[in-house]
Amino acid sequence: MACNDEVVMVLETKRNPAIWKNFDLCLMSDSHEMARCKGCGKFMKASANSTLKKHTEKHCFSILW
Template sequence: MACNDEVVMVLETKRNPAIWKRFDLCLMSHSHEMARCKACGKVMKATTNYMLKKHTDRHCPVTKPKKNEMGEGSGTGSSKV
């Protein structure tokens, strides 16, 4: 995305509501549509729902689970008592 590309209008969408409740579908100044994360503000291509879900589940600094929430580092490894 070009640095001078700006949001012109937020559009309504009927695409997968479970995913799109976390994103705005935006019409950009160069007449293409992009998705903007409501949590962190990152703008990305709106072509596939998979990439949007991947952003919120793994990459978004606001919504991704912390390591202890995912079970890592919770003391489940083998240790001597």
């Protein structure tokens, strides 16, 4: 995962709030969108909802709940 892109801005999202309450949708400097975990700051593909959900449940559970 490329993590050397800079966040240009945090976008509003109407995506699944059960997942996205734990992530920021970030517009990156090369104009693609990434999901940033609010718990650990890790960037992940914004399109991969199942990956984001798994991350929250398996990796950041104790931070966020």
